[in-house]
Amino acid sequence: MDVLFLFGSNPTEAHPIISLRIKEALRKGAKLVVGDPRKTWMAKHADVWLNLKPGSNIALINGLIRVILENGWENRDFISRRTEGFEELKAKGWEYDLERVEILTGVARERIIEAARLYSHAGNAMIVYGLGVVEHSTGTENAMAIANLALVCGQIGRPSTGIMALRGQNNVQGASDLGPLPATLPGYQPVADGKAREKFEKAWNVRISPKAGLKSVEMLDECSKGNFKGLFILGEDPAQTDPDLHHIWKALDSVEFLVVQDIFLTETTRFADVILPGASFAEKDGTFTNGERRVQRVRKAVEPLAGMAEWQVISRLSTLMGYPMQYNHPSEIMDEIASLVPIYGGISYARIEKEGIQWPCPTKDHPGTTTLYTDLFSRPGGLAKFVALDHQGSGEVPDEHYPLVLITGRIREHYNNGSMTRRSSGIAEIAPEELIEISPEDAETLNVTSGDLVKVSSRRGEVSVKAKVTNRSQAGNVFMTFHHRNVLTNILTSGHRDPLAGTPEYKACAVRIEKL
């Protein structure tokens, strides 16, 4: 028996082609466990739906681990050979008896027991998780809790097992791999590491600051205090897609000099001093790295509308600032990357002409890596470490003034700020407007039916939006996307963030709904 455990992910909407692979597995007899507060397509088709309250991920996983340990379903051989810190985890798991977990999560104990049984008894079990796990103030710990579960059952390091994080954007993997992170140089080489710095200093012929920079959210915080002076924003729309928009608008208004490069005018370009035209993916050569670390070609089909692609613009800007960059083609940039980034060491345009390669690919004759951690984990000593974690809950929880939890996310037809999909004919016709998904129970209490206009308010602001009554929402939870410029959902979302990663709590904030 094979098992898929889908956690905080709605792939039929957000990753439709991944959902086809999951559906294929279901047809072949795999069992499906879904952890999600929303009754998604996958939740409806699941063998077990763990309908947890938003923000209770750690309590739920601790409960699953407790059931597994209680019944002796753990993989003792794997735990002793490949992990450390099991005793701490065991002690912590023991604190989460099902009576307590039922209260914290709202999930019936029978479901938790059945999910634990399925996952631990699987020949191969894979956990697929999405932003429902990480976009919480405990996001990093939520992901660690998932790792605990996989390690307890030894479901990692073999094909068709492990943990797959579904990446939300086309090249979020590659963007993280190749340097735009404040504490790491390209290839996750720490700026604090003198040897790594030395390598890049030699290649780039410049001295690199050993001091980690600020995260994007921190740069904006500094902007709003008047402490940050110059910002270049490439292809991003924080004035629509970041949380607590009033804070973001103040930040973008306060920075002395703002340059934004994008293909369309957005909420963010309003604040710019200089707007530079971007080139779409159809207008340039390059590579994207997908969620399974596969480096694939992007090819120019038409000329850049404004004459230059971003790689050319950055090179010219840098040269004008006294640091010359000279590349004739993006393949030359990839060759430079390969020479400095060991996990991309064997990648070249010639090698990925026909089919992409999955990193780590350290040398020109290395075939790439499909399965990670087959022998060792990427820690000193190669053992995985259990981390004992406690339930903390969301940064903002419902109360008498704001009694509902707003979950935000995507629908299949649109993408993020909607600047591309709203301009694609047909899509704009069939999905023209924002709708708030309300459960039948809450709709009755509020005397709201589908199509009614409602006011949604949080402690930070309010928006007006049409209601859609659906059992996709459970009582107490409502759902909105952030695709539409005329309903800026992120006015409502909160400033709570994960203290480690800085990721905002998009998946839970307290709101009130009034019929208009």
Add this chain to the structure above:
Amino acid sequence: MNSRVTINGINIIVKGEKTILAVCREAGIHIPTLCHDERLEPYGGCRLCLVEIKGTARPLAACTTPVQDGMEISTESETLTRLRRTTLSLILSNHPGDCMCCEKAGDCDLQELAYMYNIEPGEFAGEKWDLPVREDNPFITYEPNKCILCARCARICNEVVMAETIAITGRGFYAMPDTAFRKARSLENCEFCGQCVSACPTGALTDRKGRGRGRSLGMKKVKTTCSYCGTGCNFYLNVKDNRVVKVTSDYDAPVNKGNLCIKGRYGYDFIHSPDRIKTPLIKRDGVFHEATWDEALELTAKKFKELVEKHGPEKVGGFSSSRCTNEENYLLSKWVRCAIGSNNVDNCARV
């Protein structure tokens, strides 16, 4: 387990369980098919892939017959050609002969096979469908008269997408793929992934947005990677006169194997949207003015240099983009670290 078979007199060793069709395709032996699609379960509907097996009384469908050790298979013979020609003639007896203005001409499996087997139209007379073209939604045009009932559309919709939008409805001569109660496609009953279009071997289902914008043979096809979510689907941008007019499947793509969703297949018009920013813009007194690249980049370089000199590099930084390429992300981080001099560079992974 390996088996040894002979195909058209050539000895072939087959690893594992495979159909005759799969073995022939791997060996480069052409067998005509209309109902077969690598993404679907074998169907055995069109009867064009018939092959002869020594010791078997009648021809068998290669797509549904597994190879067995010792099989001696012939994929071509006078009998097989006669059978295939009859089948094709029967299909064409209820098919409009309007190839000259059909959207699918040049990329149509039926047209190609009719040419290959030299089928004269009108061999079998009889009743013909005469149904109107259906364009009840923005994405998919349905010309039922061109349907050959291979059921690939209904099968991909139910087997692969599990959307259950279309099924074969009606009986006998009146059987055809359709939505429940022939309702117009809307988000209530359809995902608009266009998988049915990608599976259709004739002009029955076509991409409405690309119709009349150029036929397959006149297109430059550029293989690339989708720019929406992080799955990494490959497809072909179909380009004519420096414009992307259509997206078509790449059936060899390692991740998506020809499958696409609504955004991948139909979310491309933004490329040529009149709203695109065409020149740099500089804000003066609260109003944006068009500028040249030189003006905009010189101003940007000058301001950033001034700010670094006045406030130090720690007060300046950049956001890179998960929407841009690896090469551009690398360069932006290099620009912040080398031209600005701080590590204030991040990308949108955390938000």
